Amino acid sequence: MKASTRQRRIIELLLEQKHEITAADIASIVGASTRTIHRELSDMEPLLAANGILLHKIAGLGIRVEASDDALERFKQSFDRSDSLEYSAEERKILIFCSLLEHDEPVKLFSLAHELRVTMPTISHDLDELEESIVKQGLTLVRRRGYGVEIVGPEEAKRHAVSLLAINHLDDTDLFGQFADLAVSNPITAQLLDMIGKDNFKKLEQALWELSDDWSNTLSESDYTRLLIKLSVALTRIGHGCVIPADRTSKSEVIPLLQGLLDILNIRLPIQEQAYFSHLLDQEAFPESSLLIHHDDMPTIEGVKLLILRVEAQLQMSLTHDRSLEEGLIQHIKPAFQRIKDGIAIRNPMLAPIKKDYSALFSIVRSAVQEIYQKIKVPDEEIGYIVMHFGASLERLKPFPRKVRAVLVCTSGIGSSKLLAVKIAKELPQIELIGHYSWFEARRLPPSRYDLIISTVDLPLEPDRYIKLSPMLTTEETNKLRSYIEGTTLKKISSAAAAETDASGHSPMDRLLLLQLYSGIVLRLLDGFRVHDLTLEQGQAHLEQQLPAMLSLIGETSIDTHLTKISEQLIARERQGSLVIPDTELALLHTRSEWIEAPLLALYRFDTPLQLSEDGAVQASQALMMLGPLKLDTYSLELLSEISAMLLLPELLTVLEHGNAASIKLFISKKLEHYIKTKLDWRES
Template structure:
């Protein structure tokens, strides 16, 4: 057995070389490692003997780059060995994560020299790391205690410690880390391995299987991200409980409603008995995951984030001359991504992007444009290239949508247990072929019972008892070769099957005409009901009464409905509470959106108010609006109603929508919204003229 002593940088270079089938240049390696090309060449001089000792040959090919060559057994053995040996040094971000894990895993002080020795750095280096961690720890409701002769520890409520561990896991681990099946734990990066230990990999998979089997209908109401976050939080709790870290009696856990029947079934499936405080904690996590959003927007970003995204899309659009502002998916995806990503940067949490080098190579010009745009628009943060890479992926997906297949492809993902392997594949498909619409994860038993009209293609991670033209088998990692295989299968088999037969019936092979007519009726009923009550109200305000709070009662009264009239004060309070979470003035306009979902609202409502003077939309007077679009919905609106309301809110990012709401009358605005929603329904139903 060889003994490998490599620094963190050398390990990263080796991992890049071992994972590449094609050549990679020293400049590309330097870009992802974050150093100079000269340094890479110097490191390669030390790396080459390590590789040779493991039976691996390093080839340097002029004009092409660097490549390793070895038999599969030698490669596998070397990968296992290099990960089995701790690196000689960790990066600053890796050190901070390991320090947090060490302190959170102990309920007594840890000596500073012990931390330094474990990380192979000096005590002043650890002291500097702790200085940078202190603010982030405080934000989580915990205290970093440091005293000479005493040591270092993190104190505070057990619930806050669990939240911090969950935050680290959510921000640092990939879906492939938490859902992937690692047969050999020695191939996992030490930091990843430590976080997986804190989460409890075994607990995570056990929970995932239990929740999947226990209540599939309940699980299906959660988004993929919400489901994963819940699994991580529950798994962290189980792991902490197993190590004896319990929530103290009398702790304030909140008063989340308890569904003891579901909770008891879950605990029985896990063969677990918990103290009352822990049961309440589990109930609160489940309740938070189930809690419906009080907003009607399909994104939940603050307006500064929305403004940054809008300006960035406009910046890129002007330089590549492509109609990106019309792509609602691009705006929504960036809004949902950038807010938590920027928060991670503010918190000093490392951002990994293993795709950075291929992104720079495949989208070099786009990367440069996005980099320049972020530099010009984001002044309060230093955004690393890793994050720019993720942003570029959103733009790259938008460009791919402009050269889609002749029609969208609805794909069903099949796996044999849980969503583990299929979730990995879903992430890869979304990145590589965004024109494929993933309509759900199913077991083979479930997929076999789906009407064929509801999907075009089955993608499976296992062999299925079907004809070759009915499905395609792929690995969860979706290699470059498999991406080409999937594209070829769609173009050569799936699309040909879906081509309309020349039988005069016009059957497209998707939904039947009756299916489409029924869906059209459902969507149309919601649209007509919403637009029938839409009105534009031109109002005058006094100069000393320009605060939204003072005008809301009159605005609600003008709706003229019994449910709003009887509960006007309560609805106004909910609107104000939502508004205080962040300004809702559309960037570069005098149009604002106020919205809420309420138990006091019977049916969805839409109304536009125009004032002769700007209304103050914030306490400090920093934002104001002359036009206010009010959107109200029931606490639990139907699927189609919520979809229509969400689509209208998303339309506010489009300049022509703002223009229509600013200058049109009631009839013209109704016509405009009707036209936009007609296009939306045609796209949704894939209904071609």
């Protein structure tokens, strides 16, 4: 049975459907254009007809297969036993790239042609098209007659290339699902899973799960997956003898996270590999860990606020008070747009149903994104993810008796619970997921902390206390979960308990405790706030020269003792990119340091511009300094970030420029009071 890999995917999709599916939906799922799908369907019709199967096309509904049960069963058995005899040009190039990265010696063109079942000129043409992307990744494609073809370059670049292929062509179901089942139907999936190392990936996931208390909250889901892939690729290639050459300058310093990882895995690495892994973990697991606010957070926040305003104007309903929407978009857009700039493909298997279910919202969001982010071409796949954030916000705006606090239980580490958490957040945003736990941990949680346990495995509990779901959360399971909550969980909550807990999920005691916590941080921060007017001497107007004096004015003993070191940290931060608020002369200077004991805020005004760059091109007449301890609690960091977001408000900029310390404190305290009330969903009686 001759069929290309794409045709096999289309056939499998049609056989799985109980109802009609449109060509556009098929195109989105298999990654092709609608025109290509129509062409493939025409080519496939004779093959299907020869097996007693008809393609039934219904205008306005879609396509489905028609055949007797016996004919379908015979075809499925024959189809499952058959091989895919053809690869698309894109599939061939991926497999060629993988093959060359796997071999540390030349590969003959004849061997590649035989393996992929095409002619040698076809392979040569594929290599021509591959060469540019290979060079971009710091590698060289060597091709010589009689010698063969190979990829040469640094081991670090080869690892990066393998990781990028995996990031672009594997999704969470491939990575966290059952490898054996997933690899059978797709040769590219099988090849990439082998190259990243199936066993290593699972071991690393479990090891990082055990170490997660120390660092995992700093990573997004996509960042966590990317880190796992890079670590697994490195371990797998080391196992195959592909190691980074020894370098006399390599340092043997091992960061604590790596040491913990090596201890759990019970492995030892050469010095140069320790340096590589330490850099990888430091870069991926602790990005910008010394900073309070990343230097390009401000444009991200500004863009998200504009996007929400554009969309709510079109929808004619207010979204600006939905803090979850704003925070979610800020966390999502920044890394997502960076991946687009880096050329990493965006995959969105939900695109077709998103376009179908949110057609009007999709058009509104796409138009707003194109208007605000004109310098980047955002594909529909990414628009789909942004639409999901707005769709979730619209769901949150619908009346619901109360939030349902749920605990996720999974015995296989963070992978399957991660998948399920993402699905629940998209399908049922009314559920507040308070954490991922093993059953051992979950059974020790006080019952008052949660309303429901959602598990991927059977638990020794009564049926009314938990629900078992698969990590994929199918449509049927989504409906099952919704019905379970409405019919069991919410009914189980007594009227007395319901009266004590408002729609925010906070009891009066919870709200008061959080209010005390937030207000204590704000009062300590604003109580220490001062405005300092500085006169800059001629020839002493550079930031490096003024920082020690600026820090000494704060009057903290721990800072005075380490003026030089904290100054160096602030300078290092500034060199990453000056943070002068757009269209102002206000600079934001900030860092986190082991020598700072508590969050601090200070404003400096200069009689002549302060030089922030060596050439004097970047200047500021004012500087707002934010300092925080290296280990800063979530609540303090949240409030400092909120103050930084206020710098987009023209009213605050005016007060900072002309007001005294009291008026500045008043403005910030009013804004933070409103923020805390919104955060706690505090309603005046």
